[in-house]
Amino acid sequence: MAVIGAGDFIGGEIAKKFAAEGFTVFAGRRNGEKLAPLVRDIEAAGGEIHARSLDARKEDEIISFLNDADKHAPLEVCIFNIGANVNFPILETTERVFRKVWEMACFGGFLMGREAARVMVPRNRGSIFFTGATASLRGRAGYAAFSGAKHALRALAQSMAKELGPQGIHVAHLIIDGAIDTEFIREGFPERYALKEREGIVNPERIADTYWMLHQQSRDAWTHELELRPWIESW
Amino acid sequence: MAVIGAGDFIGGEIAKKFAAEGFTVFAGRRNGEKLAPLVRDIEAAGGEIHARSLDARKEDEIISFLNDADKHAPLEVCIFNIGANVNFPILETTERVFRKVWEMACFGGFLMGREAARVMVPRNRGSIFFTGATASLRGRAGYAAFSGAKHALRALAQSMAKELGPQGIHVAHLIIDGAIDTEFIREGFPERYALKEREGIVNPERIADTYWMLHQQSRDAWTHELELRPWIESW
Amino acid sequence: MAVIGAGDFIGGEIAKKFAAEGFTVFAGRRNGEKLAPLVRDIEAAGGEIHARSLDARKEDEIISFLNDADKHAPLEVCIFNIGANVNFPILETTERVFRKVWEMACFGGFLMGREAARVMVPRNRGSIFFTGATASLRGRAGYAAFSGAKHALRALAQSMAKELGPQGIHVAHLIIDGAIDTEFIREGFPERYALKEREGIVNPERIADTYWMLHQQSRDAWTHELELRPWIESW
Amino acid sequence: MAVIGAGDFIGGEIAKKFAAEGFTVFAGRRNGEKLAPLVRDIEAAGGEIHARSLDARKEDEIISFLNDADKHAPLEVCIFNIGANVNFPILETTERVFRKVWEMACFGGFLMGREAARVMVPRNRGSIFFTGATASLRGRAGYAAFSGAKHALRALAQSMAKELGPQGIHVAHLIIDGAIDTEFIREGFPERYALKEREGIVNPERIADTYWMLHQQSRDAWTHELELRPWIESW
Numbered sequence: 001m002a003v004i005g006a007g008d009f010i011g012g013e014i015a016k017k018f019a020a021e022g023f024t025v026f027a028g029r030r031n032g033e034k035l036a037p038l039v040r041d042i043e044a045a046g047g048e049i050h051a052r053s054l055d056a057r058k059e060d061e062i063i064s065f066l067n068d069a070d071k072h073a074p075l076e077v078c079i080f081n082i083g084a085n086v087n088f089p090i091l092e093t094t095e096r097v098f099r100k101v102w103e104m105a106c107f108g109g110f111l112m113g114r115e116a117a118r119v120m121v122p123r124n125r126g127s128i129f130f131t132g133a134t135a136s137l138r139g140r141a142g143y144a145a146f147s148g149a150k151h152a153l154r155a156l157a158q159s160m161a162k163e164l165g166p167q168g169i170h171v172a173h174l175i176i177d178g179a180i181d182t183e184f185i186r187e188g189f190p191e192r193y194a195l196k197e198r199e200g201i202v203n204p205e206r207i208a209d210t211y212w213m214l215h216q217q218s219r220d221a222w223t224h225e226l227e228l229r230p231w232i233e234s235w
Numbered sequence: 236m237a238v239i240g241a242g243d244f245i246g247g248e249i250a251k252k253f254a255a256e257g258f259t260v261f262a263g264r265r266n267g268e269k270l271a272p273l274v275r276d277i278e279a280a281g282g283e284i285h286a287r288s289l290d291a292r293k294e295d296e297i298i299s300f301l302n303d304a305d306k307h308a309p310l311e312v313c314i315f316n317i318g319a320n321v322n323f324p325i326l327e328t329t330e331r332v333f334r335k336v337w338e339m340a341c342f343g344g345f346l347m348g349r350e351a352a353r354v355m356v357p358r359n360r361g362s363i364f365f366t367g368a369t370a371s372l373r374g375r376a377g378y379a380a381f382s383g384a385k386h387a388l389r390a391l392a393q394s395m396a397k398e399l400g401p402q403g404i405h406v407a408h409l410i411i412d413g414a415i416d417t418e419f420i421r422e423g424f425p426e427r428y429a430l431k432e433r434e435g436i437v438n439p440e441r442i443a444d445t446y447w448m449l450h451q452q453s454r455d456a457w458t459h460e461l462e463l464r465p466w467i468e469s470w
Numbered sequence: 471m472a473v474i475g476a477g478d479f480i481g482g483e484i485a486k487k488f489a490a491e492g493f494t495v496f497a498g499r500r501n502g503e504k505l506a507p508l509v510r511d512i513e514a515a516g517g518e519i520h521a522r523s524l525d526a527r528k529e530d531e532i533i534s535f536l537n538d539a540d541k542h543a544p545l546e547v548c549i550f551n552i553g554a555n556v557n558f559p560i561l562e563t564t565e566r567v568f569r570k571v572w573e574m575a576c577f578g579g580f581l582m583g584r585e586a587a588r589v590m591v592p593r594n595r596g597s598i599f600f601t602g603a604t605a606s607l608r609g610r611a612g613y614a615a616f617s618g619a620k621h622a623l624r625a626l627a628q629s630m631a632k633e634l635g636p637q638g639i640h641v642a643h644l645i646i647d648g649a650i651d652t653e654f655i656r657e658g659f660p661e662r663y664a665l666k667e668r669e670g671i672v673n674p675e676r677i678a679d680t681y682w683m684l685h686q687q688s689r690d691a692w693t694h695e696l697e698l699r700p701w702i703e704s705w
Numbered sequence: 706m707a708v709i710g711a712g713d714f715i716g717g718e719i720a721k722k723f724a725a726e727g728f729t730v731f732a733g734r735r736n737g738e739k740l741a742p743l744v745r746d747i748e749a750a751g752g753e754i755h756a757r758s759l760d761a762r763k764e765d766e767i768i769s770f771l772n773d774a775d776k777h778a779p780l781e782v783c784i785f786n787i788g789a790n791v792n793f794p795i796l797e798t799t800e801r802v803f804r805k806v807w808e809m810a811c812f813g814g815f816l817m818g819r820e821a822a823r824v825m826v827p828r829n830r831g832s833i834f835f836t837g838a839t840a841s842l843r844g845r846a847g848y849a850a851f852s853g854a855k856h857a858l859r860a861l862a863q864s865m866a867k868e869l870g871p872q873g874i875h876v877a878h879l880i881i882d883g884a885i886d887t888e889f890i891r892e893g894f895p896e897r898y899a900l901k902e903r904e905g906i907v908n909p910e911r912i913a914d915t916y917w918m919l920h921q922q923s924r925d926a927w928t929h930e931l932e933l934r935p936w937i938e939s940w
Contacts, residue, residue, distance in 0.1 A: 059800045090819050090865055091826065095764045098815050102807065106853065110803050113849075114795050121796065139863030144818075147864055148811065148857035155856040158844030160795055165466050199455035206456035213448060219466040220434035221441035226461035231400050231454040294565050325584050325630055326591070330529050333580050337572065341618065345568050348614075349560050356561065374628030379583075382629055383576065383622035390621040393609030395560055635936050669925035676926035683918060689936040690904035691911035696931035701870050701924040 002026040002069045004056050004112050005082035009182040009204045010131065012038045014079055017208035019047030023077070026069035028054030056082055056108030066115045074123070077215050078116035080109040081131045084149060087142045098145045105149035106156065113160055117169060124168030127215045130157045132175045134235070161224045170222050172214050177229035178202055200232045237261040237304045239291050239347050240317035244417040244439045245366065247273045249314055252443035254282030258312070261304035263289030291317055291343030301350045309358070312450050313351035315344040316366045319384060322377045333380045340384035341391065348395055352404060359403030362450045365392045367410040369470070396459045405457050407449050412464035413437055435467045472496040472539045474526050474582050475552035479652040479674045480601065482508045484549055487678035489517030493547070496539035498524030526552055526578030536585045544593070547685050548586035550579040551601045554619060557612045568615045575619035576626065583630055587639060594638030597685045600627045602645040604705070631694045640692050642684050647699035648672055670702045707731040707774045709761050709817050710787035714887040714909045715836065717743045719784055722913035724752030728782070731774035733759030761787055761813030771820045779828070782920050783821035785814040786836045789854060792847045803850045810854035811861065818865055822874060829873030832920045835862045837880040839940070866929045875927050877919050882934035883907055905937045 001018045005011045006027035015025045019042045027035055032053030042049040050072065054065050069075055084105040086097060113128055120126030135147040136154040154173055161171035179185045179192050179201040186193045195201050207228060214223060229235060236253045240246045241262035250260045254277045262270055267288030277284040285307065289300050304310055319340040321332060348363055355361030370382040371389040389408055396406035414420045414427050414436040421428045430436050442463060449458060464470060471488045475481045476497035485495045489512045497505055502523030512519040520542065524535050539545055554575040556567060583598055590596030605617040606624040624643055631641035649655045649662050649671040656663045665671050677698060684693060699705060706723045710716045711732035720730045724747045732740055737758030747754040755777065759770050774780055789810040791802060818833055825831030840852040841859040859878055866876035884890045884897050884906040891898045900906050912933060919928060934940060 090822055090868055093815075093819060095816065099812065102812075102857070106857075107804065107807075110798075110849065110853070111800065114798060117795055135860075139860040139865075139867065141864060141868035144815065144861045144864040144868075147860040148815070151856035151860040152807070152811075152853035155840075155844040155852040156849045159846060159849040159852055160844075162470065162844065163795055163846035163849075165468070168466065170466070199453065202456045203453070206453055210456070210458075218434065218438065218441055221437045221445070221463040222466055223445075223461045223463055226458045228456040228458055231403065231405070231457055233400070235397065325587055325633055328580075328584060330581065334577065337577075337622070341622075342569065342572075345563075345614065345618070346565065349563060352560055370625075374625040374630075374632065376629060376633035379580065379626045379629040379633075382625040383580070386621035386625040387572070387576075387618035390605075390609040390617040391614045394611060394614040394617055395609075397609065398560055398611035398614075632940065635938070638936065640936070669923065672926050673923070676923055680926070680928075688904065688908070688911055691907045691915070691933040692936055693915075693931045693933055696928050698926040698928055701873065701875070701927055703870070705867065 001077035001079070002028070002066060002075060003079045003081060004028045004054065004108065005080060006035060006038065007081070008034070009180060010176075010207050011081040013204040013208035014081065014211050015049060016042055017205070017212050018077065019049055020045065021212065024073035025049040026052065026065065026072070028052045028056070028065055030055060056112065057103045059111055062108070062111040062115050066112070066119060070119050075116065075119045075126065077127045077129070078112060079129045079211060080112050082108055083131070083133070085133070085146055088145065089142055090144055093145055101145040102149045102152065105146070106152040109153050110156055113156060117160065117164055120169050121164065121167050127170045127172070128160065129171070129211055129214060130173045132173050134175065134177045136173070136175055158224070165222070168219070170214070170217065170219065172223060173225045174207070174210065175225070175227035176202065176207060177227055177235060178233040179230070180204060195232065198232075200230050202228065202230055236312035236314070237263070237301060237310060238314045238316060239263045239289065239343065240315060241270060241273065242316070244415060245442050246316040248439040248443035249316065249446050250284060251277055251280075251282075252447050253312065254284055255280060256447065259308035260284040261287065261300065261307070263287045263291070263300055265290060291347065292338045294346055297343070297346040297350050301347070301354060305354050310351065310354045310361065312362045312364070313347060314364045314446060315347045317343055318366070318368070320368070320381055323380065324377055325379050328380055336380040337384045337387065340381070341387040344388045345391055348391060352395065352399055355404050356399065356402050362405045362407070363395065364406070364446055364449060365408045367408050369410065369412045371408070371410055393459070400457070403454070405449070405452065405454065407458060408460045409442070409445065410460065410462035411437065411442060412462055412470060413468040414465070415439060430467065435465050437463065437465055471547035471549070472498070472536060472545060473549045473551060474498045474524065474578065475550060476505060476508065477551070478504075479650060480677050481551040483674040483678035484551065484681050485519060486512055486517070487675070487682050488547065489519055490515060491682065494543035495519040496522065496535065496542070498522045498526070498535055500525060526582065527573045529581055532578070532581040532585050536582070536589060540589050545586065545589045545596065547597045547599070548582060549599045549681060550582050552578055553601070553603070555603070555616055558615065559612055560614055563615055571615040572619045572622065575616070576622040579623050580626055583626060587630065587634055590639050591634065591637050597640045597642070598630065599641070599681055599684060600643045602643050604645065604647045606643070606645055628694070635692070638689070640684070640687065640689065642693060643695045644677070644680065645695065645697035646672065646677060647697055647705060648703040649700070650674060665702065670700050672698065672700055706782035706784070707733070707771060707780060708784045708786060709733045709759065709813065710785060711740060711743065712786070713739070714885060715912050716786040718909040718913035719786065719916050720754060721747055722910070722917050723782065724754055725750060726917065729778035730754040731757065731770065731777070733757045733761070733770055735760060761817065762808045764816055767813070767816040767820050771817070771824060775824050780821065780824045780831065782832045782834070783817060784834045784836075784916060785817050787813055788836070788838070790838070790851055793850065794847055795849055798850055806850040807854045807857065810851070811857040814858050815861055818861060822865065822869055825874050826869065826872050832875045832877070833865065834876070834916055834919060835878045837878050839880065839882045841878070841880055863929070870927070873924070875919070875922065875924065877928060878930045879912070879915065880930065880932035881907065881912060882932055882940060883938040884935070885909060900937065905935050907933065907935055
């Protein structure tokens with residue numbers, strides 16, 4: 001299995017979960033050296049992981065990453081987890097930001113999705129999952145770039161699900177809402193983080209479990225979209 | 236736990252699943268005598284079930300059904316599974332049909348949801364789940380009555396989820412799409428039913444598993460809506 | 471043309487607009503005597519209006535109201551404008567309220583829509599419009615009854631639009647968002663009402679103009695749903 | 706006023722409509738020479754139009770185009786009408802196609818929207834409109850690139866509407882569904898085109914009228930999204 005955007009939190013937990021279930025994990029992130037703690041954790045637990053530096057916006061890098069993964073163990077699961085949550089008033093949204101957010105949060109997903117499909121379609125099996133957000137569903141002041149990229153990723157997931165479902169490929173899109181238990185929240189929003197004690201922020205393990213559950217679904221009853229949010233979240 | 240609309244298929248499987256997991260099941264349907272096979276199955280497997288005749292459109296019947304259930308075992312899960320899928324051109328949709336479909340598919344859900352909440356809110360825990368359909372999401376020629384009732388049930392579920400989530404109650408709405416493995420499909424749509432061999436129709440056990448999974452979710456990551464459909468379904 | 475729910479504001483303005491455009495208006499509201507000022511205004515302007523007491527939840531009353539209207543002038547436009555905006559926590563939502571809100575805001579719309587269709591379909595022309603709200607689109611804490619009824623009305627409008635469009639009947643649903651310039655806002659929410667000076671609340675004439683515009687649309691380019699909200703409204 | 710994507714049909718009709726209403730029109734399209742017939746028509750009718758070659762994906766070209774337009778007549782209306790409707794199975798969607806469709810159908814819209822806002826915000830008035838499609842609302846097999854770009858454009862429009870509405874700028878998104886009376890349909894889909902006789906395909910003049918109507922809306926009742934489709938269209 002491969003996870004692209006194997007950050008310290010969600011992506012890392014997904015990697016751990018699938019490794020614990022016996023999958024050989026290929027994990028890619030911009031700076032592969034940052035994957036060292038994840039590699040250590042997974043190997044200490046007896047799992048197998050291959051960590052790579054990967055610029056998901058580069059077609060050739062995606063192709064060789066996935067081909068490599070498929071050589072180690074036939075590619076059954078491929079997860080795209082790159083975010084790019086930025087917030088700028090429209091007049092301060094530069095061309096560079098608008099383009100980069102789309103390239104990271106959508107274009108990379110397209111490259112991964114297409115190349116995963118290329119491997120999986122001849123076998124008529126496999127799971128391709130994408131991480132979404134509330135911004136996937138509606139625009140919001142200050143979020144033209146981010147919600148544009150997330151809407152586009154959702155349209156990609158839905159188009160692929162409709163095309164590839166009847167070919168045996170399970171494509172799903174997860175909308176994660178609310179604060180997640182990450183360093184970003186812990187250090188930047190301590191009041192928010194204090195809600196952790198009463199399960200007010202999402203534990204990344206729960207997200208990883210959900211990806212696992214989706215991969216376990218029998219093909220007579222596939223979920224193509226679901227959302228996850230903490231109980232106290234208003235929406 | 237209580238399931239209202241414990242039909243031969245989905246509702247029955249939900250009852251079996253929760254009984255197998257150790258829950259005392261209260262099952263209600265219009266004609267309680269038809270629950271005999273379900274009672275036999277669950278008891279043969281060592282489970283506990285109480286079967287009742289129940290008109291879900293009657294406030295007093297719902298109240299006494301749920302109070303009774305709560306006395307046998309504190310009510311933790313309450314599931315509304317009554318459908319009313321009818322199809323009439325608008326000019327042939329009688330006042331009686333329009334009203335009855337709403338009473339069965341929405342009003343009964345309101346009564347169950349409110350009374351389940353009355354029991355659960357003081358304890359700040361519990362799951363209230365509703366079965367939806369594609370008609371919950373969009374209208375369609377010939378479905379003014381059914382999609383109206385299903386849209387209303389979804390609005391009820393969403394309103395309750397937003398109000399009761401912060402009080403510890405997990406409210407969710409499941410959209411089941413595509414043919415389900417029921418007698419109705421087996422006898423009425425044999426060509427469709429033949430798809431069963433290749434998992435082209437939904438196995439009710441998968442639906443029951445999904446209700447169970449939702450009840451197991453930790454409150455830091457609740458799903459309030461998801462859909463289930465067979466891999467070959469076009470949508 | 472007929473307007474049901476010809477209140478002092480939106481419905482009344484719709485009546486005035488169509489009367490000014492030369493239509494014979496049939497206006498119904500629960501207490502027909504309250505239509506006296508509207509009758510006076512329209513007649514003073516040289517228009518023709520027939521005011522009736524009408525309980526829109528009664529099939530026979532709707533039938534005779536519309537037949538009567540059709541005798542005075544072939545029924546080309548029929549508008550449903552009954553609201554029932556109430557707000558109760560779910561535990562305080564009585565059976566009576568839940569049912570009555572649905573009967574007023576949805577069931578009456580069904581009766582009107584179906585009977586208008588009965589008159590219009592043989593002629594393959596006519597407009598049937600429904601007034602919606604933000605609650606038509608999403609549930610909200612405290613709005614299980616109201617948003618349920620509004621969701622159901624929208625599903626009715628959409629189902630009818632899909633079925634009757636190809637028969638030449640234009641069915642549309644208008645989502646009116648934000649405060650409207652009514653006595654209710656003027657007296658109950660004076661701070662909000664003060665926004666009127668800077669066009670911060672909706673002028674009912676603008677809504678009436680929109681209904682008129684929709685009726686004027688050529689059938690090669692029909693709108694089935696649109697929303698209207700003040701510029702300062704957050705959403 | 707400025708229209709970007711002033712094609713032979715929709716964009717051209719928009720230009721004619723606003724010219725006929727007295728606006729000085731700035732029209733841009735990739736190959737400005739193709740605007741000659743439009744210039745001839747508008748000038749023959751006594752209108753004023755400035756035609757330019759414009760690559761909407763180039764920030765500097767958009768900036769100078771809009772600044773130029775604003776010098777001729779203060780920019781009150783700015784319309785983005787570039788489409789890029791392509792259809793490829795996911796495995797045949799090249800990196801180049803995926804990127805180009807987004808650049809044309811979304812990125813150009815962002816550049817135009819932002820630069821129009823830069824001119825309009827200090828004046829607290831102006832209209833910025835975007836042309837959408839059914840693909841703006843849902844993905845579809847074969848449309849990962851197109852629906853991705855259209856979803857992103859819609860998210861841009863919605864984010865801008867929410868941010869700029871309270872600053873007096875009217876941002877709207879029009880969903881045009883069904884065949885439009887263009888050379889593309891006339892030559893490529895003659896059976897479909899034959900529906901023209903019974904108004905089965907959209908007359909671009911109706912679309913232009915709708916853009917005009919939106920610009921005329923009073924700010925107490927703005928529409929941010931509407932759809933247009935022919936009466937016989939199934940949806």
